[in-house]
Amino acid sequence: MPIRKDKRERYVEVEVSGPREPLWVRCEACGELIFKRKLQENQYVCPRCGAYFFLSARERIAALTDPETFREFPPPQIPEDPLGFADQVPYRERLARARQETGLGEALVAGEARLAGYPLTLAVLDFRFIGGSMGVAVGEALYLAQAHAARARTPFVFVVSSGGARVQEGVLALLQMVKVVAGRELLAQEGVPYIAVLTYPSTGGVLASLGSLADVTLAEEGALIGFAGPRVIEQTTGERLPPGFQTARFALEHGLVDQVVPRAQLREELARLLRVLAEEP
């Protein structure tokens, strides 16, 4: 019975019925073997110890929208690998691999949907896709999703799970920080609300642009929220990190987010929020 540790780090799949459909999952935090359906029902929170497993973008969308209301936007047509980048693995190969592993075209899934009946525009990063990093395609999709929300006058919800800008696209990735803020300005000009949901991890260039500019910012319990990673901080400065550093609780105490929400209540809290934000009551 091989155990494969995937990129989600804390999400361990036990392959039982072939590589495609593992039936059991092992919780890395407490060691429990959990029936996958049960874990799914529990929104990927360990029923034994409460540890949070990563949610893929599709799982997140399923958890946050009314059934069968999500209509995905077509992916933007963007030339791939603008720099012809190769490290130990050519970037194109990395992309192909990520696509195969996740079944996604890119690290962002965006579309329109309803939540408790309220229409919204939703964009969700998937950390499994090259660390949820923002390259040109992700930036473009985020821009277009915001443009759609501004036009349709539906609240824009952005679920962050990202290591930052995509290194393999160099400065072009860095400048997506500006592009997504240009999209944010469209929402502001139309007076359309923007809600950010920060999850594990919300860091780097995504946090230092769109991720920090919401009207309302929710942090999922278990989120990691910070510009620089804890290891970088320790290595660069030699500072001892305080306990709970960069957790959702830390962010709340330092005034960086509006609320900390357990995953089980995230859907309900968003609905509560839409109830005060939606233009029609």
Add this chain to the structure above:
Amino acid sequence: MPIRKDKRERYVEVEVSGPREPLWVRCEACGELIFKRKLQENQYVCPRCGAYFFLSARERIAALTDPETFREFPPPQIPEDPLGFADQVPYRERLARARQETGLGEALVAGEARLAGYPLTLAVLDFRFIGGSMGVAVGEALYLAQAHAARARTPFVFVVSSGGARVQEGVLALLQMVKVVAGRELLAQEGVPYIAVLTYPSTGGVLASLGSLADVTLAEEGALIGFAGPRVIEQTTGERLPPGFQTARFALEHGLVDQVVPRAQLREELARLLRVLAEEP
């Protein structure tokens, strides 16, 4: 030789040639007896120990403007004593006394002038006039001075020396905080620069309104800058005040002001600032 301690606390006048024209002044900080003309030449900084004496509004104006360029605005026509206020002394009597002692109509002197040739609109509070407090007349004069600066497109310079809102005018004094901010908005709408000079003391409702909203904020060395007075803080909270609390240096270190300027260089620094701010070079 009677020694009279006036309201300026640190400014001690030794009456020699009658009550009107003291020739000598004693420095409270070091005990030195100083020839008044010499003190004047030194911009009211003790030549022996460097202690700052209060400057009256007129002295301040003389120190900061080109000779004979100051043209005072007529005082606004404001009904006096709107509440019919009396404590141990009726407010009207207090006003009359302040007028007699200072030779001013109210705690603010405003007008247009030049500094190093640059035209500006200048408003200066005089602490000797009921603690430089802001009542309706002061608020109105500050509003009108800003309206003038906005119209004339000359930088507006506000020299603060105030204990806050004038208690004897109740909520009407408190609401001058809003009125002077309405004046500040006029400057912003016209893109006209506003420079605040915070001196001893810059506190209460004057700091918590116009005093904090400048484009450029200079603190005179020796200034006291804070919303609440040190005694109030100690009494209310029991907190030990850190050394140097609410000094100009403290304000600079905490990012509250742009520069700390010794009185002797204030004129020169303002000229340097006008050189980059004036519309014509």
Add this chain to the structure above:
Amino acid sequence: MNEEERLKVLEEKAAELRRLAEQDGLDLGAELAVLERKIAELRRKLYAELSPWARVQLARRPDRPSGLPFVQALCEAFFELRGDRVVGDDPALRGGLARLAGNRLVLLFHHRGSTPEEQRASRFGMASAQGYWKAKRLMEVAARLRLPLLTLINTPGAYPGVQAEAHNVAGAIAACIWAMLRHPAPTVAVILGEGGSGGAVALAAADRVLMLENATYSVISPEGAASILWKDAKVAPKAAEALRLTAHELYALGVVDEVIPEPMGGAHADFAATVEAVREAVLRHLGELSRLPLDELLRARYKRYRHVGAQGPGA
């Protein structure tokens, strides 16, 4: 029987008459009119006799309707927003998004707390720099979303502390005043309890300023004025009189737009009725304001504050 008791009896009698008139179709209009005139008179007399100092005591009651419970009763839905995004959060000045009779708005309010722990945590409603920076941030959210602002004021004043000064509480208050003056949607402020000086005015530069009947609004606490001007803290009741800090006096001075009557005995005597009275008044004013085009709204607001206190020929 004292006057308050007599008033109660009269009110019960009037209620009975109304019931009779409805049930049996009797025409008791004339009798009712007489009774109601009597009630109004007695009421006026009773309240007119309440000294400013007595109102100060009423305004400060810890059981006075205010804070989070008040907001939760007032709105159909409230979603709290926290944090100033730079330093921290302040439990004494809170706010969030709300829906009030269908209207979306941003709400800001002082929270004094009812339990001793809550009161300690929120410093009895004295907000620090973080509170006012947060308020400024929420005003910006409201401006971006073109939402009206409703503020509910009940504070002895801003917190006088070392950290408050270090984080520029004065600048935060000034920034709130400026943001309210520029706000691109209607703004209504209600003083529910104490309207203490700069900490209150930061939330009170509104299109309409309403006061509960026994609320106070003052440049300084009566105790503060007494000790500074009279050099004797014991003359606070006298200072309270001199300061003209009651709702009726401020209405007469043109500073307050409406005095919201309180239930007999004070707002604490009937939480629900107080909430309802505030709700009715707020909705009425918001309704009036929302009919104005934005430029007119801003012009009127601006004019109001530009002339405050100055009725002389210079105005």
Add this chain to the structure above:
Amino acid sequence: MNEEERLKVLEEKAAELRRLAEQDGLDLGAELAVLERKIAELRRKLYAELSPWARVQLARRPDRPSGLPFVQALCEAFFELRGDRVVGDDPALRGGLARLAGNRLVLLFHHRGSTPEEQRASRFGMASAQGYWKAKRLMEVAARLRLPLLTLINTPGAYPGVQAEAHNVAGAIAACIWAMLRHPAPTVAVILGEGGSGGAVALAAADRVLMLENATYSVISPEGAASILWKDAKVAPKAAEALRLTAHELYALGVVDEVIPEPMGGAHADFAATVEAVREAVLRHLGELSRLPLDELLRARYKRYRHVGAQGPGA
């Protein structure tokens, strides 16, 4: 004789010819043209051969023209503004009001320091949250006064520290980007040395982005990329190549509007000439921008960033 020396000889020869042509009225146009073509070619070759990693070293030199001395040489007058008005001041990111060839503007720049103490104090140009909150404040001052913004970038990146996180350095960078996008006047950014990731882009969302010839602009340091992607810090030179971080490469990618040539050997070899080259380029671009009406300026800026990196049919 190596190529750099050959270039020097050719340049001296050209200067002599020019002098002769002027003094004696000789027609040496043809000879000069040949010579100048040769010089340009050699120059291009020499610089094209400089590896990206060599440029990274040049960009990081502590004696590279930058910071306060650069600003003082660049402008006729500079008045520094300090503090973020909430937390503190940051010596690594500085700014103020300046006059440049008669133009009023607001200047923001990284200061790395030249002495060891200065370098420690300014953390080698790594600004913390206070620095970026101050930058945002100065952008607001500039917006109120309708002044152009000029930013001079030279930072390894934002400071990664506990206090920086606690005071929301990410939010401050985001706020700067937003403020620059909305700025109601021309904006020019010049990358003088290192343009390190988020700490650089916070000041680089400008109408025009110029780079000194040996400056770098990168999403991550070559060392960082090497250790993350190659798991080997020693391949940094290779990473520097892969990242396309040089001025000429970024110009080719359409990210940079102009590459400002450096004096032979690098900017440090001639401080005054570098200042002059930057000054000329900045004034030229500011001049062009200031001729545009505001709505056109904003539309062009917005379009530029809306399409960055996307040349496909979706754009």
